[in-house]
Amino acid sequence: MTKSFTEFEVYQKSLLLAKEIFVLMNNPAFEREYGFKDQIKRAVVSISNNIAEGSEYNNNKQFIRFLRHSKGSCAEVRSMLILSNQLNLCSQQDTIKPIELSIEISKNLSKFIEYLKSRV
Template sequence: MIRKFEDLKVWQDARMFVNVVYNLTNSDVFRKDYGLKDQIQRASVSIMNNIAEGFERDNNKEFVKFLLYAKGSAGEVRSLLYIAYDLHYIAKEEFETALEQSLNIIKQISKFISYLKTKTN
C-alpha cells in the first residue's frame, strides 16, 4: 500500500536518477560549463520534487498537474543530455544509460497519470 510519496516506485527511480545526473556532471568539463551543469541538475531534482509535492496535495487532479510538471522536467533532462553528449561532456554509454533511465521515468509517469485520471477523490 502507498502511504507516502517515498513508497512510489517512480519517485524512488527519480531519486536514483538525480544521483546519476549529479555523478555525470561531477567532471571537470562540467565545472567549466556551470550553466549546463546547473540546468540539468535542477531539472533532475524537479522530477522527484514535483512527484512528492503532487502526492502531498491529497487530490488526484492536483497530483496529475504535478506529475505533468515532473514529466516535463524529465523531458528537459533528456534534451540537456543530448547537449552534454554533443559537446562530448559525457561518453556515449553514459548518455545512452541516462537517456534510457529518463525514458523509463517518463513512461512510469505517463502510466500513473492515466491511472489517476480514472480514479476519483
C-alpha cells in the same frame, strides 16, 4: 492517496536518476559549464520534488498536474544529456543509462497519470 510519495516506485527511480546526473556532473568537462550543470541538476531534482509535492495535496487533479511537470523535467534532462554529447562534454556511453532511466520514468509517470485520471 494513502501511500507516502516515498513508496512510489517512480519516485524511487527519480532519485536514482538524480544520483546518476549528479555523478555525471562531477566530470571535469562540466567544470566550466556552470549554467548547464546547474540547469540539468535543477531539472533532475524537479522530477522527484514534483512527485512529492503533488502527492501531498491529496487531490488527484492537483497530483496529475505535478506529475505532468515531472514528465516535462524528464524530457528536459534527456534533452540536456543529448546536448552534452553533441558538445563533447561527455561520451554517449556516459549518458546511455541516464537517458534510458529518464525514458522509463517518463513512461511510468504516464501510466500513473492515466491511473489517477480514472480515479478523478
